[in-house]
Amino acid sequence: MVGRYGVGARRVLACGLAVMVVIGGVGCGSSKAKEGGLAKGAPLKIGYLASLTGFCSGFSQDYVKGAQQAVKTINAEGGALGHPLQLLVRDDKAEPNVGVSQARDLVLGEHVKFLAGTCTSAVGKSVARLVANPSHVVYTVGVADPTVFTGSGYTFATIPTANIEGANAAAYVRAHPQWKTVAVISEDYSYGYEVTAAFRKGMKGSPQKIVSQEFVPSGAPSYSSYINKLVAEKPDVTYSTVIAEDTITFVKQAFPLGLFKATQLFGILDYGTIDPMPKPPVGALGYTYYPSASIYNTPLSKKLDPLGTEVANSGAAGDGFNQIEMIAQGIEQAKSTEPTAVRSALSGATVQMVQGSEKIHGCSNLTAVPIAMGPVVGPTKALPFAHFSPIELVDTNKYFTC
Amino acid sequence: MSFATFLDQLFAGLGLGFVLFFSAAGLNLVWGVLGVMNFAAGAVYMLGAYLATTVIARTGASTLGWLLALAIVPVVAALAGAAAEVLLLRRTYRAHDENQQFMLTLALSYLIAGGVVLLYGTGLRTVALPASLSDSWNVLGATLPKYTAVVIVLGVLVAAAIWALLYGTRIGLLTRAAVDDRTMLSVLGVNVNRLYTGVFAFGIGLGALGGVVDAPNGAVTTNLETAALVPAFIVVVTGGLGNMTGALVAAVSIGVIESFVTLQSPTLAPLTPYAVMTLVLLARGASGRRLLPTRPTAGG
Numbered sequence: 001m002v003g004r005y006g007v008g009a010r011r012v013l014a015c016g017l018a019v020m021v022v023i024g025g026v027g028c029g030s031s032k033a034k035e036g037g038l039a040k041g042a043p044l045k046i047g048y049l050a051s052l053t054g055f056c057s058g059f060s061q062d063y064v065k066g067a068q069q070a071v072k073t074i075n076a077e078g079g080a081l082g083h084p085l086q087l088l089v090r091d092d093k094a095e096p097n098v099g100v101s102q103a104r105d106l107v108l109g110e111h112v113k114f115l116a117g118t119c120t121s122a123v124g125k126s127v128a129r130l131v132a133n134p135s136h137v138v139y140t141v142g143v144a145d146p147t148v149f150t151g152s153g154y155t156f157a158t159i160p161t162a163n164i165e166g167a168n169a170a171a172y173v174r175a176h177p178q179w180k181t182v183a184v185i186s187e188d189y190s191y192g193y194e195v196t197a198a199f200r201k202g203m204k205g206s207p208q209k210i211v212s213q214e215f216v217p218s219g220a221p222s223y224s225s226y227i228n229k230l231v232a233e234k235p236d237v238t239y240s241t242v243i244a245e246d247t248i249t250f251v252k253q254a255f256p257l258g259l260f261k262a263t264q265l266f267g268i269l270d271y272g273t274i275d276p277m278p279k280p281p282v283g284a285l286g287y288t289y290y291p292s293a294s295i296y297n298t299p300l301s302k303k304l305d306p307l308g309t310e311v312a313n314s315g316a317a318g319d320g321f322n323q324i325e326m327i328a329q330g331i332e333q334a335k336s337t338e339p340t341a342v343r344s345a346l347s348g349a350t351v352q353m354v355q356g357s358e359k360i361h362g363c364s365n366l367t368a369v370p371i372a373m374g375p376v377v378g379p380t381k382a383l384p385f386a387h388f389s390p391i392e393l394v395d396t397n398k399y400f401t402c
Numbered sequence: 403m404s405f406a407t408f409l410d411q412l413f414a415g416l417g418l419g420f421v422l423f424f425s426a427a428g429l430n431l432v433w434g435v436l437g438v439m440n441f442a443a444g445a446v447y448m449l450g451a452y453l454a455t456t457v458i459a460r461t462g463a464s465t466l467g468w469l470l471a472l473a474i475v476p477v478v479a480a481l482a483g484a485a486a487e488v489l490l491l492r493r494t495y496r497a498h499d500e501n502q503q504f505m506l507t508l509a510l511s512y513l514i515a516g517g518v519v520l521l522y523g524t525g526l527r528t529v530a531l532p533a534s535l536s537d538s539w540n541v542l543g544a545t546l547p548k549y550t551a552v553v554i555v556l557g558v559l560v561a562a563a564i565w566a567l568l569y570g571t572r573i574g575l576l577t578r579a580a581v582d583d584r585t586m587l588s589v590l591g592v593n594v595n596r597l598y599t600g601v602f603a604f605g606i607g608l609g610a611l612g613g614v615v616d617a618p619n620g621a622v623t624t625n626l627e628t629a630a631l632v633p634a635f636i637v638v639v640t641g642g643l644g645n646m647t648g649a650l651v652a653a654v655s656i657g658v659i660e661s662f663v664t665l666q667s668p669t670l671a672p673l674t675p676y677a678v679m680t681l682v683l684l685a686r687g688a689s690g691r692r693l694l695p696t697r698p699t700a701g702g
Binding site for chain 1: 404410411414415417418419422425459463494515517523525526527528529530531534537538545547548549550558616619620621623624625628629630633637657660661662663665668669671672692
């Protein structure tokens with residue numbers, strides 16, 4: 001036992017020294033970064049966090065492909081301010097502690113000044129705290145929890161947040177007065193709670209009644225008991241914010257339990273989740289920030305074409321692409337690779353994205369990309385995967401209060 | 403609550419309970435008999451689901467294809483498990499070191515997960531059910547999805563087969579004897595090494611079977627590894643190490659209780675497995691029994 005305590009004490013001492021070295025390293029790194037930028041033509045490293053394993057791993061390969069495609073096209077056009085971009089991809093396992101550890105290693109070990117990626121708000125929030133202080137690293141990410149972007153100043157969203165998503169969903173439900181009763185089903189983590197709160201706020205004063213509210217666990221093997229509850233309640237519409245692979249579990253189990261006969265399903269249905277379903281929920285009303293890139297027909301959407309129809313239109317690839325583009329355009333606009341200058345340039349700027357020319361709202365660092373909405377249809381000749389048709393693009397600028 | 407709603411939740415709970423049983427059965431057998439806490443159990447479960455996507459992609463989403471996946475995948479996994487036991491795990495029995503077994507099975511789980519990512523990528527995969535199993539029956543006003551019924555029946559059959567194997571055959575007798583005294587069994591001329599290899603391979607096959615059975619329920623992703631492992635440990639701890647009947651009762655109880663709690667408080671329902679495990683452990687403690695039964699190490 002004494003020996004064990006001895007080892008423990010040595011470990012504590014070693015850890016303490018390591019922490020001191022790391023803290024010292026931060027200080028040195030910061031001062032060096034302030035003193036001098038990159039040499040002319042030197043590669044500019046961008047750390048990319050991808051949840052290659054864990055929750056939403058099913059999406060993350062496409063995020064990486066989109067980010068890599070952005071790097072490829074930007075480098076082909078001369079790089080950012082003459083610097084070729086170099087992407088360093090790390091697996092954050094969709095776990096905040098792993099994400100922060102990887103981000104810290106990228107910042108301190110690889111000396112990156114720019115970070116992007118991850119697909120969960122939980123990881124995004126932890127990394128946003130890390131980059132705010134003392135590292136001063138610009139971080140672009142497409143997660144929906146608004147608290148990720150409050151107070152940091154260095155974290156920029158490539159999508160609006162759950163507040164806007166929920167407000168838009170409430171406006172959509174209110175525009176359908178024939179729906180007298182509404183059920184809400186969300187996931188039991190920060191995104192689910194934020195989007196539900198925003199939806200309920202948007203529904204305040206409406207004669208439509210929210211008859212039930214369920215928070216389901218992420219990654220559960222079965223949602224049958226929750227679906228049975230919804231079927232028994234028979235709400236006119238069920239607003240679902242179940243996302244990622246859980247959408248597949250939910251929809252697959254909903255079919256035989258008769259959910260689609262008992263209620264109208266409305267909610268987030270990313271193309272990346274409805275496409276792999278053996279039987280997509282045709283007739284459900286879906287929305288997503290990233291429908292098929294091809295509908296935008298913008299200069300940047302065309303740059304996704306080499307990824308092939310499935311990947312280019314998966315949504316996640318578009319988001320990954322936009323995250324890198326935002327950094328590169330920020331560098332160009334700032335005419336500097338210093339994160340503080342890039343941060344100032346991006347705040348309130350208009351950037352070119354897959355969707356078109358979009359504004360980053362300076363008060364929140366959120367980008368007002370449109371929300372695509374429409375009924376789900378099966379694959380067609382033009383779009384050989386499940387998608388929305390007809391599709392409506394909702395301008396989200398109207399939901400910003402600044 | 404109407405009778406139909408009661409039945410709906412009962413069916414959903416039984417379906418969930420047997421999925422939990424499938425995830426826990428292999429882990430329970432290996433932990434209970436060999437004393438090896440197999441941290442690769444979740445990865446094996448995930449591998450089973452991925453292999454099912456391969457078999458069904460090649461044979462088509464027909465009843466035959468699904469049956470082939472049920473037959474082939476566990477056998478392939480069991481053979482790989484036998485190889486892993488002979489080449490790697492067997493060495494750790496001699497050392498009587500559970501830490502080695504823990505680290506080894508953890509390493510195996512990383513290897514399996516890495517192999518799956520290399521072979522299949524990290525994209526979402528799904529398994530389509532045969533048309534004959536994709537709708538539901540109306541049972542006294544309640545809805546019973548046909549696949550849920552299949553999972554329940556299959557779970558009962560597998561539990562009965564394990565029980566019959568352990569309590570109705572000579573191999574089962576030797577296996578139970580090995581739990582008590584491996585050395586004595588060896589002295590009596592039984593090839594204990596071969597017995598352990600067989601038990602480990604069978605446990606791995608069971609784990610992979612769980613993945614095949616669960617695959618059509620949702621998406622097949624690398625997340626299945628952790629999604630299966632944590633509930634499996636809860637079921638095994640609640641039911642008692644190596645106690646297959648206990649694991650079955652624990653899994654089905656957790657599934658059914660969670661299903662009915664959903665009706666009253668959907669937000670609290672996911673806490674059900676933890677609550678049941680805590681209550682069972684408290685009851686064991688209060689009755690003066692050990693929280694986890696002791697067993698001799700695999701070395702004897």
